[in-house]
Structure formats: structure tokens, C-alpha cells
Amino acid sequence: MSxxxxxxxWRKSSRSLNGNAECVEVAVTARSVGxxxxxxxxxxxxVLDTQSWVAFVGAVKRRGLRP
Incomplete structure (x- = not known):
């Protein structure tokens, strides 16, 4: 662990149900996002730098994740 x-x-989506075993947790520090x-x-x-995290979240919000 870093x-x-x-x-x-660490936090996870409020949409994540208690029994859902497929969750990703996110933590934010002064320098990066884990x-x-x-x-x-x-x-x-x-670990992503904050600029990459903002770009990732923005892309997901605009068009979702597509292969």
C-alpha cells in the first residue's frame, strides 16, 4: 500500500449496496487520488494525479465509459 x-x-459510491462485492473505493490526498x-x-x-482524475471524471460524465 502506498x-x-x-x-x-476512503469512500465509495452511495449507490453501492451493502452486499455488492464489486466496489471501488476512492481517497483524495493533497497531491493525488487513489x-x-x-x-x-x-x-x-x-494512484492518479489530480489533473488526471478530473479529466477521467469529466470524460465519464460527458459520455460514459466505452471500449
Whole structure:
């Protein structure tokens, strides 16, 4: 786990149901945004700089995720 996210507040979508095992959690620090699998909280973290995170969220809002 990245030391940058030690003690970070992780959150997941309010649309995520309690029994849903397919969730992604997000944590924001001063420098970056981390994404992890909610089932494997000690596992790897995908780290994005804030500019990349904003671009990603904007793209999803505009047109959704398409292959």
C-alpha cells in the first residue's frame, strides 16, 4: 500500500449496496487520488494525479465509459 494513503479517508459510491462485492473505493490526498478494490483494502492502489482524475471524471460524465 502506498504510504501516501496511510490514514486516508476512503469512500465509495452511495449507490453501492451493502452486499455488492464489486466496489471501488476512492481517497483524495493533497497531491493525488487513489483507487482500490473494496474487497482487497490492503492490496494495490491505482494512484492518479489530480489533473488526471478530473479529466477521467469529466470524460465519464460527458459520455460514459466505452471500449
Amino acid at each position: 504510504r501516501e494513503f496511510d490514514g486516508a479517508m 483507487l482500490r478494490d473494496s474487497k482487497d483494502q490492503g492490496g494495490p492502489i491505482l
